Amino acid sequence: MLDDVLGWGGTLPRNRVLLVKDTVAASASFLLLYLLKKILATPDSLVIFVGLKEPFSHYSRIARKQGCNLAMHQDHGSLVYIDLLSKTILEHSSLPTDAAVINEGNKLILLFQKFIRILKEQPGRNTWIIIDDISLIEVIAQGNNAHVRDFLHYCRTLATDQQICSLLLLTHLDAYEDIDETMMANHLELLSDTVINVVPLVTGQAVDVHGQVIVEHKVPCNVNPNTCMDGFQNSRGYGLHYKLMENTVQFFTPGKHV
Amino acid sequence: MVETASRSLRDGVLPGEFAPALMLLNRSSTPHPARVLLLHFLGSLSSNIVSGAAQAKQIVLVAADRNPQFYHDFKGFTEDQLSRFYFVDCFVDPLGWRKILGDHQLLEEVTVRFPHYKVCHDVKDLDSLLMVVLQAGAEKAEAVKFAVVIDSISSLLAYNSLESVAKFINNLRSNGIVSSLVWMLHSELHDAKVMKSFEYISSMNISIEQLKAAVRQTDKSLQMVANKCFSEGILTLRHKRRNGRVREQVEKFEVHGSTMTFSKTEGTEAAKVIVPQVQFRLQLTxxxxxxxxxxxxxxxxxxxxxxxxxxxxxxxxxxxxxxxxxxxxxxxxxxxxxIKPGQVEYLRDSDDERPDSDEDPDDDLDI
Structure with missing residues (x-):
């Protein structure tokens, strides 16, 4: 059902920026894995996963429970995991350190270089760069939002007519409530083509509903209109409720859960 | 209203005056309608150029928000129209990262595909960007005037100070060979000072606002219901004339994919006809x-x-x-x-107590 609302029913969208915003009360890590599974299931797809929050074993374990073997995808070359939790960004790069110095100390150029190298090795594939999450990228940039902004801009330039490249970014909705931080939040909003907000129920906790996802499209896309008519709407977009099961996640329109 | 702005861009600069400058101010977090409006202006200006009606003979498009490929692939432009475009690419490598990393492959491919194409590797250097823009416009013939379109001035402001970008704009406007100027600003990325400054240095500005209520107006017959959430809104055009008069007009817009339709708002129609149209006379002879x-x-x-x-x-x-x-x-x-004149008659309760006694009169009340 979420696929219909996202417009992922038939094929994956190309050259899109997808922003997932979560809150403390409703974490979106399940959604990230759900989308990762979807992408990996599509033939000729390539995922570059930048992990900053959890170790690979964590993602791998949860994905396996849900019927997806990340290690196998890694062996087949359809998943490239960039571990920035245990390794520093410099360990991933062959660039002389002075190059980073030239660019006003923006270390994220090294990560961008890594992306370029992977794309050159496997050209023409439907590539998705997944970053978990942006607030930790800010930590690498030592709190310099301008550096993160530049890095994200360069990630966007990776999509050309020869190369399909989409971005899936996770960020925290409530981390940008500070006035100084709103510019960064606005920038992420303007950058993205689709925004998914993962928020708790307004009425509080429930046994059958663990939260709601609200999908906001900013560019035209092939959304199944019938599904959207069933879902609820607010000023931001189309919403669905979800329930997290042991091995899967269920999305449903409000009040339709059996 | 939008036609007024298009005509102004078509007519171009008068001798001894600054070039007409149009600012598109995107006031929402969804830039799609603003981009479609920019494409609308690009389309009308380039078709005027092709037909020979415009003062400008070509368009220099400074692409900082989208890849030039986006404009090149846009189906609304004909081959003739596209041949009048000259791209200055500030999108693909604004900070020179690709140059540092030696990733020239992409850039070379692009240059082969489009002959009129230049990549800017350092957006921080606005003086050389100005030179590139002016050279690009004057490439074919020196005396020819050209229009300059900057698809996002917010991208330039991200790397430069307000003063230097304002100077860059003013240099373009006062140059004489620039016929007209269009740029877009995303208001959510800047504070009020930046917006006001650019409103001052533009001769026309169109503010684009979405109608939030439009989300609820869904129509089952529409194939793309999701598009509804950004498809309707209000345009406000502020036109500053040379005599100092400022005119403001409001129009409603609707986006269908990559095209835009405009209609008058109910408010402006009501202002025209003050007396309601009824079948009996309301006036007196x-x-x-x-x-x-x-x-x-x-x-x-x-x-x-x-x-x-x-x-x-x-x-x-x-x-x-x-x-x-x-x-x-x-x-x-x-x-x-x-009626007697007013007088107050007063009778004392007791003669025991003198009126000026220090004793508390409420002493016996046991309070």
């Missing part, structure tokens, strides 16, 4: 007006030569009706004879 003035209303003075006395509720006045016919002199007489 002069004769009717004179006759109306002659009518004496019941509460007005009847003019029979006597002063009117209005009953004030006193019972004595009511009991004797003849009192109403008293003259003013009689009334005064009655007042003086019957």
């Amino acid at each position: 002069d004769k009717e007006r004179q006759e109306r003035a002659k009518v004496i209303l019941p509460f007005e003075h009847q003019g029979n030569g006597k002063e009117t006395l209005i009953y004030d509720g006193r019972p004595e006045a009511r009991s004797d009706i003849s009192t109403i016919d008293l003259t003013k002199k009689d009334l005064q007489k009655v007042t003086i004879d019957d």
Whole structure:
């Protein structure tokens, strides 16, 4: 059902920026894995996963429970995991350190270089760069939002007519409530083509509903209109409720859960 | 309204004046309508150039927000129109990262595909960007005027100070060979000072706002319901004339994919027709007006030569009706004879207590 609302029913969208915003009360890590599974299931797809929050074993374990073997995808070359939790960004790069110095100390150029190298090795594939999450990228940039902004801009330039490249970014909705931080939040909003907000129920906790996802499209896309008519709407977009099961996640329109 | 702006861009610069400058101010977090509006202006300007109606002979498009490929692949442009474009690419490598990393492959491919194409590797250097833009425009013939379109000035402001970007714009406007100038600003990325500054240095500005209520107006017959959430909104055009007059117009827009339709808002229509259209007359003729003035209303003075006395509720006045016919002199007489001047009569409760005693009079109350 979420696929219909996202417009992922038939094929994956190309050259899109997808922003997932979560809150403390409703974490979106399940959604990230759900989308990762979807992408990996599509033939000729390539995922570059930048992990900053959890170790690979964590993602791998949860994905396996849900019927997806990340290690196998890694062996087949359809998943490239960039571990920035245990390794520093410099360990991933062959660039002389002075190059980073030239660019006003923006270390994220090294990560961008890594992306370029992977794309050159496997050209023409439907590539998705997944970053978990942006607030930790800010930590690498030592709190310099301008550096993160530049890095994200360069990630966007990776999509050309020869190369399909989409971005899936996770960020925290409530981390940008500070006035100084709103510019960064606005920038992420303007950058993205689709925004998914993962928020708790307004009425509080429930046994059958663990939260709601609200999908906001900013560019035209092939959304199944019938599904959207069933879902609820607010000023931001189309919403669905979800329930997290042991091995899967269920999305449903409000009040339709059996 | 949008046609007014298009005409102004088409007519171009007058000798000795600054070039007309149009700012598109995107006020929402969804830039799609603003981008479609920019494409609309690009389309109308380039078709005017092709037909020879415009003063400019080509368009220099500084692409900082989208890949030039996006404009090149846009289906709304014909081959003729595209041949009038010259791209300055500030999108693909604004900070020179690709140059540092030696990733020239991509850039070379692009340059082969488009002959009129230049990549800017350092957006921070606005002086050389200005040179690139001016050289690009004057490439074919020196005397030819050209239009400059910057698809996002917010991207330039991300790397430069407000003063230097304003100087860059002013240099373009005052150059003489630039026929007209269009740029887009995303208001959510800047504070009020930046927006106001650019409103001052533009001759026209169009502010694009979405209608939030439009989300709820879904139509089952539409194939792309999701598009509804950004498809409707309001455009406000502020046109500054040379004589100092500022004119503001409001229009409603609707986006269908990559095209935009405009319609007048209800507010402006209502302003035109002040008197509602009904089947009976609401106005009076002069004769009717004179006759109306002659009518004496019941509460007005009847003019029979006597002063009117209005009953004030006193019972004595009511009991004797003849009192109403008293003259003013009689009334005064009655007042003086019957009513004594005001005096207060006071009786002390007890003689035991002297009035100026220090004793507390409430002493016995056991408070």
